[in-house]
Every structure is written in structure tokens, then in C-alpha cells.
Amino acid sequence: MVEESKEDRGPQVVERPESGVTGRKIIYDKDGKPCRACNTLLDFRMATGGSVASGSTQSKPKDSFEKKETVPSKDCPPDVEELGRSSWTLLHSIAATYPEKPTGDQQSNLKQFISLFGKLYPCWFCGEDFQSYVEKKEPQVMTQEAFGRWLCDAHNEVNIKLGKPTFDCNLWKQRWKDGWDDGRCD
Ligand SMILES: Cc1cc2nc3c(=O)[nH]c(=O)nc-3n(C[C@H](O)[C@H](O)[C@H](O)COP(=O)(O)OP(=O)(O)OC[C@H]3O[C@@H](n4cnc5c(N)ncnc54)[C@H](O)[C@@H]3O)c2cc1C
Numbered sequence: 001m002v003e004e005s006k007e008d009r010g011p012q013v014v015e016r017p018e019s020g021v022t023g024r025k026i027i028y029d030k031d032g033k034p035c036r037a038c039n040t041l042l043d044f045r046m047a048t049g050g051s052v053a054s055g056s057t058q059s060k061p062k063d064s065f066e067k068k069e070t071v072p073s074k075d076c077p078p079d080v081e082e083l084g085r086s087s088w089t090l091l092h093s094i095a096a097t098y099p100e101k102p103t104g105d106q107q108s109n110l111k112q113f114i115s116l117f118g119k120l121y122p123c124w125f126c127g128e129d130f131q132s133y134v135e136k137k138e139p140q141v142m143t144q145e146a147f148g149r150w151l152c153d154a155h156n157e158v159n160i161k162l163g164k165p166t167f168d169c170n171l172w173k174q175r176w177k178d179g180w181d182d183g184r185c186d
Pocket residue numbers: 080081082083084085086087088092121125126127129130151152153154155156158159161162164166167172175
């Protein structure tokens with residue numbers, strides 16, 4: 001009996017799924033690998049054939065991933081949602097500690113930070129959209145309140161894009177600075 005070697009089967013067909021288990025488009029990096037920070041963990045796992053390490057291009061049937069645990073393991077690189085939550089926490093916390101009457105230098109630093117943040121954000125298409133928002137709606141850095149509201153509007157723009165409820169920007173300070181009146185943050 002002649003055993004068929006791998007070479008005899010010809011080049012392997014590489015599958016590159018267009019959409020994931022969640023129905024969202026799979027986002028690839030410029031090198032063609034699925035981008036972990038741009039996809040949900042579930043979609044990323046599907047696109048990498050279930051392997052946690054990125055780079056594999058084979059895929060498994062979609063339904064085999066629906067049953068899989070979707071909560072990210074501790075100490076693993078973040079998916080688009082974990083990265084997003086942590087990043088909004090940082091941004092709103094910066095707003096919460098920004099001076100009420102910032103100096104010219106402080107205003108300039110914050111503007112630069114917001115500009116660089118969009119350029120360096122690990123989910124590249126999220127960062128590009130954020131940069132477009134910054135171009136369209138100039139960051140309001142004159143006071144803490146102005147910046148807190150500008151950021152809340154920017155966050156709401158992403159919420160709308162993702163079909164999530166918008167947040168009442170009158171409450172940004174309670175959420176991110178003072179805590180709620182009902183004592184749950186005490
Ligand atoms: C700059 C940026 C751009 C992003 N772009 C994309 C994208 O294009 N596609 C994508 O899939 N994900 C994107 N994300 C991630 C996305 O916004 C969410 O972080 C992620 O989906 C997790 O959502 P979540 O429901 O846990 O709450 P999050 O949206 O992360 O919000 C965290 C908490 O902030 C509070 N909050 C909600 N809205 C506001 C608001 N308007 N103002 C103040 N506080 C608020 C709520 O208490 C909420 O629980 C982006 C993140 C950032 C930082």
C-alpha cells in the first residue's frame with residue numbers, strides 16, 4: 001500500500017472566514033492574521049481554528065464555537081471588548097481627574113494625548129474611527145466638565161455604532177468621579 005504524503009495532496013486550501021460566530025465581520029491585520037484586539041474572543045477563536053495563539057488560518061465549523069466558553073481567561077491578551085472597557089475606564093478616569101481650570105500646557109497635553117491615542121489604539125479600525133470623530137468634533141479641553149462631556153459624546157458615538165444604549169451624559173461625573181448617590185460606590 002502506498003502511503004500518501006502531505007506533498008502529494010498539493011497545497012492546503014487556506015480558509016479565511018469573512019464573518020464570525022457573532023455575525024460580525026472578522027478583522028485581519030495587515031499581515032493577514034486575525035486581529036485579536038479587533039475581534040470578539042469568540043470570533044477570534046473561530047478565525048484561528050480554535051487556537052488561542054494567533055496565526056493559524058484554518059477554521060472549524062461555526063457551531064463548534066458557540067458552545068465554547070466566551071469569558072476571556074485571566075492573563076491573556078485582550079479581545080476588542082476587554083480592551084475597550086479598560087480603555088474607556090482610563091479615558092473617563094483621565095476626564096475625572098483633569099483640572100477644572102487647566103493651564104494652557106495641560107490643555108495642550110490632553111489634546112496631544114487624544115490625538116496619539118487614536119493613532120496608537122491597538123484595534124486599528126476602532127482607532128481610525130476615533131480619529132475621524134476627533135477631526136469632526138474637536139476635543140473640548142478648556143474645563144473638566146467640557147472634556148468629560150466631549151468624551152461621553154465620543155463614547156456614545158461608538159455605542160450607537162455597536163447598537164448599544166447611549167449613556168446620559170448628565171451623569172458622567174457620577175459614573176466616573178463622585179460615585180452614585182445610593183451609596184453603592186462607598
Ligand atoms: C476609542 C474606542 C473606540 C472603540 N471602537 C470600537 C469599534 O469600532 N468596534 C467595537 O466593536 N468596539 C469598539 N470599542 C470597544 C467598545 O466601545 C466597548 O468598550 C466594548 O464593546 C465593551 O462594551 P461594554 O458594553 O462592556 O461597555 P463599554 O462601552 O466599554 O463601557 C464601559 C462602561 O462605561 C459606561 N459608559 C457607557 N457609555 C458611556 C458614555 N457615553 N459615557 C460615559 N460612560 C459610559 C458604562 O458604565 C459602561 O459599563 C472601542 C473602544 C474605544 C475606547
